[in-house]
Amino acid sequence: MLPKRALLFASVLGAATLALTSCSTGGTGENTPTTTAEKPAASVTIDEAGATGASPVTPVVVRADHGELGDVSVVNTETSRAVSGELDESASTWTSTEPLGYGSTYEVVAHALGDNGKQTEQRGTITTVTPRAQAEPNLIPGPAAVADTGVGVGQPISFQFTQPVTDKAAVEKQLSVVSEPAQEGGWYWIDDQNVHYRPKEYWQPGTTLTVSAKVYGVDFGNGVYGASDRTETYHVHDSWTAKADGATAQMAIFHNGQQVRTMPISMGKDETPTHVGTHVISDKQASYTMDSCTYGVCQGDPDYYRSEERWSLRISNDGEFVHENPNSVGAQGSTNVSHGCINLNAENAQWFFERFGLGDVVEVTNSGGPQLPVWDLYGDWSLSWQDWQAGSALH
Template sequence: MRRSVVAIATGLVALTVASCSSGEPSAQQPTSSQPSSGGQQTSGNNSPSPQPKAVALAVTPADKAGDVPPGDPITVTAADGKLTQVAVTNQDGKPVTGAISPDGLKWESAEPLGYSKTYTVNASGQGTDGKPASLTSSFSTVKPGRQISVSVNPTDGQTVGVGQPLAFYFSSNVPDKAAAEKALKITTEPKVEGAFYWFRDNEVHWRPKDYWKSGTKVTVDAAVYGKALGPNLYGKEDRKASVTIGKKVVAVADGATKQMTVSVDDQVVKTVPISMGKRAHETPNGTYVVMTEQQDYTMDSGTYGVPADSPGGYRTKVAVASRLSNSGIFYHSAPWSLRQQGNSNVSHGCINMSTENARWMQEIGSKGDIFVVQNSGGKPLQSWDGLGDWQVPWEEWVKGGKK
């Protein structure tokens, strides 16, 4: 019995000691922050420390590449390390400008290359293992079979009305329209929703969903140089333009009342008598955009296919004229029809008004202003006639036109 009592007492002591082990660990007990014997040292989040590696350098275009479009950038990248130096030169030793990014992971050229040139890339870097590495690569740019140029309307520095589309005219047809759109960079402040629409294979316009807001700043960068726009067809040179959207001027010419109402920034400022197209020469109905403004301009029916010396032809000089369409629709001064203005339509399709009112219109407005013709008895304005962009509903516009 005494032996049993001793065993029980010994067990109670052991339980008492075990029940106190939730306090500070004893010096002999390992803690979670200490590696077990023979184990790998780990960080506080239990993930292994990254192993040092040699830097991996890569160049685009690839080494020995040929027929590279000179509008494409050269890039040099570093993985598992950083770039320390990059030098790119052409066959004549002329350097290509560029810069290494602040994080040291990428170098990119900052200027276009030349056609039919060979370039050499020398790049150096350092890996996370601290060891240097270098790379040399070369490539050649394409010799273009044909080059294509582009012009931009409006031009740099102009202030235009709220209806002005951005029109791009190429010197020949563009087979790769997606590549062309990618090269035409448009920036606006504030940002607006807009899209491209191809009227012809060599003509594309960009316009916002709704009329521009006055004060909008527009920057156009037609960066077509060196870009492949079709089989062996490359852009010749870039075009740039910075444009400001002016005040909102809208004229509504009504063929039924023979009156034109003009508003500025949505406030009616004047109503003037007019005369529009007579029978068989009805002015097309629709939303026009003022294309150009002229003074002392000769109105010539021959510009739209009617010889001046034929029946119905004319060649008349006017003091003020603003073009509304390529087919010959203008608003212009017409002192010879003052009696008919406000009473009957007697023109060959143009909007006649007094010299005083025509001059006033040009003074308050600019190219890009909206000019609406309604109740004229004429057919609808064709969207391709001049800048009839607003004749195309947005749902149709975003489909891109003649792709």
């Protein structure tokens, strides 16, 4: 027989067991607990939000997590002009598709519908950099000047910036010349504002050149930024080259590699010799006033001159031309008597003028003069290919 305390414990234990059994039956009954996880709201971020001094070419990007973007607006707060953009296929990212302006503030407003079915709004502002100055990428030769004629096989392509370039590497990365057919070429910085592109060898006749400067928004250094992008196309015409020999006082003319004519010439006298080297024609005028003061030899100097000349083609920036000179006809073919120009008689000068143009080549040998400097407009061919490549900021 159990003690009373044992009987009481057994009674309580039995009741607990019975209660546990009754609670475990009918698992789907009304007493079963349930939990439902709430879906997240959309999270919207604006890249560069709050930025000042932002690059105008860095796209505005708006992103949505846990939802889809609806309307997105990027508006210039001063002009109220909206910036265009595109939404990706997943509706999770919006990206602007045009550059911003300099020194401008843009208000960004974006809405997104979250996975929880609720709408979220996000706002932000972006302020772009204000340049101290802007540099335009001017092209030489001007495309309009050669639109009808094309350029010769010796023509370098020159960008002349309207402000000095401090970060030449940053700018050069945005410059390109694409030749068709493809030909090897490279850039050379003449100075802080002029950079030239030339091929390793003369251009092939019939070449098409697509020239681009994608410099808008590019930091040139010292507070200067690119003012605009530019893309132009040039066409290379037939090959016309002249070989002027000071020793023989003759100039041989070649068309597409075949000699077609020889002309008697008179080049620079001993005191004013014609530069040796490859010259490229940069201008042509049927009538032209030649004034030595344009390159520093002015009135009072015994070498000063001013005269009206015909059939003149400029071959350097220090007063060297190929042109008619009736006063030196007696010396042409025998003696060099000019101030540095290549003199021809009337018939040969007109024939030469009618066939040669911008970018065509005059190679001078045995003149007794110094090498044409690389900086003398188109002295580009005075450098070896190795030295030319060394003038690149990316070398």
